[in-house]
Amino acid sequence: MKRKGARETALAIIHKTLEEEGYSNILLDNHVSSGEFSDEDKALITRLVYGVLENRLYLDWVIKRFSRIPESRIDPWVQNIIRLSLFQIKFLDRVPGFAAVNEGVNLAKKYGGKRAAGFVNGILRNVMRCPEKTQIPPRMSNPKEYISLKYSHPAWMVEDWIAIFGVDFTEELCKANNKKPELVLRANTLKTSRDELISLLRDEGSDAGPGLYSKNSVVVKNGFFPGESKAFKDGLFYVQDESSMLAVEVLAPEPGQLLIDVCSAPGGKCTYAAQMMGNRGRVIARDINEKKLAMVQENCARLGLSIVKTELFDAKKPDTELAEKADRVIVDAPCSGLGVIRRKPDIRWKKEREHYKTLQDIQGGILEAAAQYLKPGGELVYSTCTVMPDENIGVVEKFIGSASNFEFVDISPCLPDGLRTETAEKGHIQLFPHIHGTDGFFISKIRRTK
Secondary structure, eight states: OOOOOHHHHHHHHHHHHHHSOOOHHHHHHHHHTSSOSOHHHHHHHHHHHHHHHHTHHHHHHHHHHHOSSOGGGSOHHHHHHHHHHHHHHHHOTTSOHHHHHHHHHHHHHHHHOHHHHHHHHHHHHHHHHOGGGGOOOOTTTOHHHHHHHHTTOOHHHHHHHHHHHOHHHHHHHHHHHTSOOOEEEEEOTTTOOHHHHHHHHHHTTOEEEEOSSOTTEEEEESSOOGGGOHHHHTTOEEEOOHHHHHHHHHHOOOTTOEEEETTOTTOHHHHHHHHHTTTOSEEEEEESOHHHHHHHHHHHHHHTOOSEEEEEOOTTSOOGGGTTOEEEEEEEOOOOOTTOTTTOGGGGGSOOHHHHHHSHHHHHHHHHHHHTTEEEEEEEEEEESOOOGGGTHHHHHHHHHHOTTEEEOOOGGGSOGGGOOHHHHTTEEEEOHHHHSSOSEEEEEEEEOO
16 A cells, blocks of 8 residues: 555544544654654644644635635535645745645545545635735734634634733734644653753754753754654653643652652653652552553653552542542643643644533542642642633632631742742742743642641
């Protein structure tokens, strides 16, 4: 069987993501790590997939302006071929327009037949003839519509963010969500140092350097593929955004302690906690998904961690056997994920307004159950990868308000100078991609009073 080219592979990933509820990051990892493609093709596939997903709303708006067939009647394969071709025409200067049209027509013939090819050809050529029809309405006429179309974020999301943060803040946040984030690694200091890891990665040909905030963070550029690195196979690093690292650094676990991570998969926080504990003590890593727990075990084995014990357990259910026994607890609560859109652009198309509004009861229930594991004087970090206050400070304040024996802890001593804000002194911080250069992430810390 003839191997699919880069563009057809990108099309397959886009189709599975949008039509079959696949996850673009997982699908991409599976393809780019297969060894079938050159580094140049890997980079192109990644750019095409994320480019279409990041600009889907705008691309569909353009299609509607040029198509005489209603969107509901366009075959999904054909629609994704037009999206892919339009993205190249509008956003990739290095791809000539005629080449994008020809490629799109050939793909349409293969996946939709002769009539589909004619339909695709007509739309794409008309787009090239009438570029003025692809210009969105000016910002001043309707800021919400402008931001939604220009940065391809669902209208409800833009509307809610404008209500919370204001127009200018929302535009900058949406803009940052469409920028390619840097790849961040956490040096495994049980096996190496950050400086040694940077040196090793540079020897492998990568552009590596220190991160912004964490003393163990390494930023890698120029199309680095972690799974292909010898340093990865040797367990010298874990792929983890600095925001997630900071959550564990704020918790500040110590050697010899008992730490419980109630929603641990795939293992970023519990493995960092074990690392900070010097692999001395006990870490209980729980999750409701058995397959995801296997990922935690796999990561622990690669990193050389022996103190982490995985357990299949529903975080919403209290466990009386662990009541008041833990020194530290991590609650990385299930959330809407609206802080990691820049890494997972398809998230914006898989969420509805009701989703984040219905999560608060689940998040609050998990926090309430997990807090009971703390010893008097024990400390807990509640974190999420979202920017929605209802899922973040709202959940923790509600818990503190109903519990007489818990209090916020000043987290500013655990943070670098640039993050020691007024809210940090009150026990919590919200990170944003356009302000801090990290994922959108919330971190708070509470203590069980003695």
